[in-house]
Amino acid sequence: MASKSLLSFALIFTLSLFHFCQAGGVIPRRHGLTIIKDNVKNQYFTTFIVGSPPVTFTLLLDLGNLYSWIVMPTITNPPPSAPSLAAPPNAPPMVVAAVLAAMPSLVRAAPTTPVAPMPRLLGVIAFTRPLKGISANTKGVLTLGNVNIALHSVISKNFRLANKFALCLPTTDTILYKGFEGALYFGGGPYYMSKESRHDFSKSLVTTPLVVNPKSTAPISSEGDKSVEYFLNVKAIEVGGTPLKIDSSLLTINKNGVGGTKLSTLDPYTVLHRNIYKALVELFTAKAKAMNIPRVAPVAPFGACYDSRYMANTTSGPRVPTTDFVLDGRNARWRIYGANLMVKFFDIKYRNVLCLGFVDGGLKTTTSIVIGGKQMEDNIIEIDLESFRVGFTSAPVSLGLSCSQFQATLPTF
Template identity: 45%
Template sequence: MASSLHFLLFSSLLLISPSHTQQSSIPDATLLPITKDAETLQYLTHINHKTPLVPIKLVLDLGGQFLWVDCDSEYVSSSHRQVRCHSLQCSAAKATGCSGCFRNNNTCRILLTNTVTSKATNGELAEDVIALQSTDGSKTGQTATIKSFLFSCAPTFLLERLASGVKGMAGLGRNRIALPSQLATGFGFHRKFAVCLPSSTTSKGVVFFGESPYMLLPNMDFSKSLIYTPLVINPSDEYFIGVKWIKINGKRVSLNTSMLSIDKEGVGGTKLSTIVPYTTLESSIYDSFVKAFIKVAISLNMTRVASVAPFGACFSSENIASTGVGPAVPIIDLVLQSEMVYWRIYGGNSMVRVRNDVLCLGFMDGGSNTRTSIVLGGHQLENNLLQFDLATSRLGFSSSLLIKQTTCSNFNFDPIRKESL
């Protein structure tokens, strides 16, 4: 109760502060571009940060707790302010302490993690300016600014194994100081955001904070055609959905469905991740899933070939037709709250071309002692419009934009007259 009260006070403080945001009109939405790094397969974005404003490259972490940035290397800003111990901001950030920070002993200390390497360390909580592209419904290409955006300063070593030129990670999780919550508070948005990951290293996707429309085709708002499923509440700041079972070409895969549930400690379940490049399955689920897929594939005259690491099931592409939704391979359905609600995975999201003549099933063995039974990785999320509504705790998803002959790189940010939708 006390924690909730602190957050309400903290939110009110941000909203009434005249210096917190700066824009001639209140935006309907703010946008972040997404690119895919060819070497690491990480999804990257850019945020304008500090004073004077400079663009910084960040790894996008869907379940990340907040924004953290390397402050040890060339961090110069006239607007940077440390957050003091015992402040409302410190409380909202779930501080781990108030001493022993690597920069200042009187600064609020917070635990931060590189989710690629799983390395964690203490960093200081700070405030500085950020600016994002915005729209007010009639104008685009404007900039929306928050002058007192909370983030964590990190030591340089935490950047290990992140893409070249990256300065930190941008967290979109359910944490109170993650980007979605701070932007919603700062601009008065509904607490929702949408993610559309690009499938190519030469195209762009988008994170969309605030209200729709999501225009991927002329005069078509894709928020009107989403399928909805509850977000499963769990102890972490990450996003889980309730997969009940898996089907391949309409036939249920035989597996231990109890592992698909998530317990009070957060073990089990199905998580969405932009950090894992390919979906991972707990070993027993993976074995049953791959065997079932191979059986159906062979019945469709697909020819299995030697595996190509890190994938376990590969096929000759010679007799696999190409379609608008990718290779013509068995369809995978993740069945959610009922038989009528399912996430359909077509060949464009299930297969990975490893050579001109070889396609591999883009799912990996996550091990027998994994904390999460299924982690839906980036390849399976690409070209799916995903809307996270934090207020109602539900996920809206498109189940592949390819079937409508569009992709995440086709967002239209031109001015949209809402009355015409």
């Protein structure tokens, strides 16, 4: 575990957030941003426009970081006149600027624009070198962890909104294909599929309590820190209605912070402890065989792949055995359909192959189940820090709907 003292090697920046109010100074009840996906890295981002002339900051979304991270060039001789923040046409006028803590005057709002300044927060760490392992399209990381300096917490405090946010991750590479972005909501629902729809998906969320991990699993933490990630209590796993036979102790978090289940937007696919993975693949393969779906040679990084020619197409993806995470709460289960279970390849030699989108994490995993991005896509995942619960719905996938349709209903400021 890295020490917080390592942060002394980074430049500490402040996070200045400004909200451009509607006419009459009325603050909207909800805030929203678009989510874009890079299919090469299988990562999810949101974008802010900063400065005049405008500079785009594309930040990786992270559910489990203590801080936000931004890569910027070193500022040696800042100009005497303060630059301005300009919102792009038709974009949510929520902008983020990273400025030196010693020079807060470098940030101001665009002229003639009514603003409600938010307190500056010592929460963004800036580096002058690109961060390894993240897409070349990004300038850093935006934390959505359970910390006071996370964007949802700042918005909640300063605009008196409920401290909750919801993700609807897109499946399409929105760097290449515009118009298929997902949505990131702040302050709670309603969540409508389209502007004409009357169905509020916030009313049909299945909820389960969040669980506190007594030990931090973040890359940077100190002894005694609790985890800022979002854990939930999976009590059992079922494939096609049949429970897995696994050691139940793997599903709970022990005193050392090992075990349990968490959500991650950084892991592209769900990562399982090896004993859970083997049991799931064995049962899934048996259920698939009963549906006349043969297993084929694996394609890395997956260990279980199948012949897609024997899978019928449905509104919820290829027809394969469903997988359920049985959770704490009355009738609380997260059902994963074929669209979120099976991974296809663009290489023509694998045109008839679909792989089970779970990865073997080995025997020494810190967390037994890490639910990754693929399994969360085209679902609404709401983190409610008021009631300390997580809500979700598989309804969009089961109805053949996508998060790009939710993106069209983001509030206009």
